[in-house]
């Protein structure tokens with residue numbers, strides 16, 4: 001555990017050296033931690049606050065504001081389903097049911113095996129090809145329940 005904390009503290013120092021130690025560096029530093037560790041632990045938050053000489057509440061505030069940052073561990077695959085109106089009327093509800101069934105997880109939750117996290121998102125800019133979702137950085141469009149099952153089955157677990 002201590003080794004993990006040491007490695008994390010070392011990485012944070014590297015990110016701070018790379019982006020600087022003023023407030024404008026906060027977001028890129030947090031993004032880097034999120035990218036490498038999939039979440040920003042309270043230890044990481046304290047370390048960032050210490051190195052940038054700001055209050056940990058400010059760090060937590062930024063994490064809470066941006067949906068792509070998280071203070072909790074998330075699944076290997078973060079599925080973000082568009083909940084905006086055009087996707088809604090293109091059949092979002094049945095796609096959503098298929099995702100829930102295929103992952104055994106509800107939206108807003110992470111599966112017990114930490115493979116899937118299910119979230120809603122606003123418009124992904126693919127409205128004419130809805131329903132749309134993202135799995136990590138990849139966008140999938142024109143979803144149907146069958147297509148969702150195929151996509152999820154082909155993921156490397």
Ligand code: FES
Pocket residue numbers: 082083084085086087088122123124125126127128130131132
């Ligand atoms: S409304 Fe879903 S991608 Fe735009």
